[in-house]
Amino acid sequence: MQAVTQATLEFVKQYWAPLVCGLVIVGVLPLIVGYVVLVERKIMADMQARLGPMRVGPHGLLQPIADAVKLLIKEDIIPEDADKLVFWLAPVLSVAAALLAIAGLAIGPAFQIAKDVNIGILFVVGVSAMGIFGIVLGGWASNSHYSLIGALRSSAQLVSYETAAGMALVCGLLFAGSLNITSIVQAQYDQGVWFGLLAPVAFFTYLVASIAETNRAPFDLPEAESELVAGYMTEFSGFRWSLYFLAEYTNMIVVASVATTLFLGGWLRPFPRTTWLSFIDFFPPLLMVGIGVYCLMRTPKQPVRVQQTFMLAVAGLCFAVALVLVAPMLVPAVKPLHDGILGAFWFIFKVSLYIYFFMWLRFTLPRYRFDQLMRLGWHFLIPLSIINVLLIGIAMIVGTYFHLQGWSLLLTTSPASIIALIIALFILATEQKSEPQKSSAAPDSYA
């Protein structure tokens, strides 16, 4: 017994910082996810010519909290014929995998729980892929046809698109020469150019594959509400359902972070090596000030006193963040924190843009059919990504031969990308030609 206590103490002494960080993430992430959902609803409303949530708090700013409370106090329904143990386990698995993946991410150079892990990005990708068990087992345990079909679709989809995503990651890793997240970003700093520009085709492939992996529209077949009611989530309610929801949005954040780290320069500002563009550093505080001023302007229009106060508080928060962002540039005492603070901003900013793109697609595009999705994955994305790895590899060899660095590497990689594009168009053209024949007797759905 004493030994165990001693070991625990030792463990805590050695790892207290990541432990605290982990607890903070587990505590704060649901809130963040709640607000991501609110932002999504607001963006959706904006695109659909309506207002979205407006009732709870000014402009619906407290809606996520109301939703969370509602979900927590809802009745917890377990279907009679469900496999109780698995039914209980499945949502937990989903969330656990998603949250664990966050541990490997680096939000700016200063904020990373699992620091300097040798396998960095592989850890994130591998662990987040485990969330699929939550979906598959949940769908099976519900003992419902809709759930089962949703689960089957989900696993088939994930296995298919994982390959393409992995190949796209390989392209980025070729440039970085390391799996370690800090080294990857450092490599982009050394090159002075984002890998997304060096390998646009890989970035595109990862973009598509990541949408498919997170089950977002237009690849949201596992939960296609018009076909499968809610897919694997059909039988889940209340808290369990919200766990799935949490996992889905956390996964979105994870894939966006991976893409940001590998293709969009992580926490680096645009053009990190170009000194005369340093005024870009003032963009973050200015943006926050802008949002704050907007909130101030909207304050008198709020109908109720409480809402006015709340709006003022939001404005104050924005100004405070702006202050924090501007401090490292003006106050010499906090100068060492410059990279950490601004890096965190840029990282979150890029992740937000990536997620915004996800949402934009969701409200614009119809949904793929399952066989079309599979054909897209196997006949288009996977060949394209494999060819792209080959081409990028050749481009890199040529680049090393001519001692090309940074932006001049584009000389070799852009022809590679153009060739890849031509091949992509070629594949698409042949696909289209063969489509009419297949339509009458479409291939096996799980082929």
Place this chain on the structure above:
Amino acid sequence: MAMDTTTDSRDKQQTLLGADELVLNMGPQHPSTHGVLRVKLKLDGERVIGSECMIGYLHRGVEKIAEHRTYQQFAPYVDRMDYVAAVSNGLGYCEAIEKLLMVEAPPRAKVIRTILTELQRIASHLLWLGTHALDIGALTPLFYCFREREEILKIFEKYCGARLTTHAFRIGGLQYDAYDTLEKDVERFCKAFEPRIKDYEDLLTQNRIWLGRTKGVGILTAADAIALGATGPVLRASGVKWDIRKAMPYAAYDQYKFEIPVGSTGDTYDRYMVRMEEMRQSRLICLQAIENIPTGPILAKVGKVLKPPPGEVYHAIEAPKGELGYYVISDGTVQPYRVRIRPPSFVNLQAFDKMARGHLVADVVAIIGTLDIVLGEVDR
């Protein structure tokens, strides 16, 4: 059950693996069965190898009710069949009874009826477009469609006070004359509508995913469509140029110029294109009609108590969803002896099994959407 012989060898293989065919009960509570349609699907994996539509969940006995109401009393009931196209339902009923009474509505009434009915066609098609796109996964068109539909419903509201179940017409003409700014309102709507339709087409028509989801899905050949009694856009998309507005003109349709759009293959995409074009044509009819609304009375001379002479009559109009027919038998009393309604949705739904076989579950949803059924009308 010709299907069974072809799938026999396959079935055996499936049993060896132990994976049986799945019977999936879609509906009556399902997000995309457009109300309370229940479809029993026999699935092989996700492929449909057989289907059965089960209806009746919204049965209210409308036809039986008619036998216990006077002719005027029954008129509001027909609004509740196809509740997204109440004006068209009302028009068909009123014209059938007028035929039975051998009276004719005055010209002014006829033109206003035409305007409102065509607006209703646009509204009905808009609702169809929104929900159909939503079924296929495009969330946004629904809200745009509702925005435009709202304008039309506002015109109805200004005209008769009701938005959905309008009861806009009376037997023999109209109860209310057109309000002062009706022409202006309709014109404003029609002007604004043209670019809006283009917006929807931008979102969908050339979209790769939309094409993939609709082209070649749910093909109904012209012969099949006629054999199954399909009418309306479903029939026209198969390439049959049949529109009662042209074939047997009623109301004021003989005065206006318009095209009948037809498809070629009879797949879901063709039906989509046909309905989109129909909205444009309806808009043109409205624009033509408001240019010259004749003055004069709005109600023909019909008594307060309607006692049609004994006899029977069948009158059909081109409702947004197809041929809407009323077969009315009078025995000379104030109540009809029998009213039989031929609802387009009910008959079009017959084609479902033919269209769905061999497709995937996702296509079933698209096919239900493309048939544009309203369960209030199917079940009556």
Place this chain on the structure above:
Amino acid sequence: MLDQVIFYFFAAIAVISAILTVTRRNVVHSAIFLITALLATAGIFLQLRAEFLFIVQIILYVGGIMVLFVFVIMLVNLDVAVRQLRFARQKWVALLISLALAAQVGLMLWSTGKMPGQGVPVLAAVPADKLPLNSEAVAKSLFETYLLPFEIASVLLLVAMIGAVVMAKKRT
């Protein structure tokens, strides 16, 4: 101390869930316990600072192969499988083989230290920062030292893959 606790923790999970994997009646439960066993093994890899092996175990076995396993299990009718279970005679063969294996391992452990140069080698712990970077080490050994066997294995796998595709295609 801490290392030992962690090791026994993972080891216990691995062994218990491995046993549960073969004793559970419900196939899906078995699969879940197999996943647990694989994860626990991955944990031990991590403790040995074989990070690359750890993540490969998770990506390939847990994320790839087990997903396919569960996928197939869900497609196959479980009731039939359970009914067939009664006629399975593999049980005794499996027991025999596992006993033999256990004896082998036991013998190896028992003979440790008796014969020099044989049995389980006991290595001195090396500080983590002194170790070569794990993924780089794996890559070096694969692509430099054992390039030929690696390529041969890849070609074999490729052949198997193409063969599988061809066989799957033939059926339709």
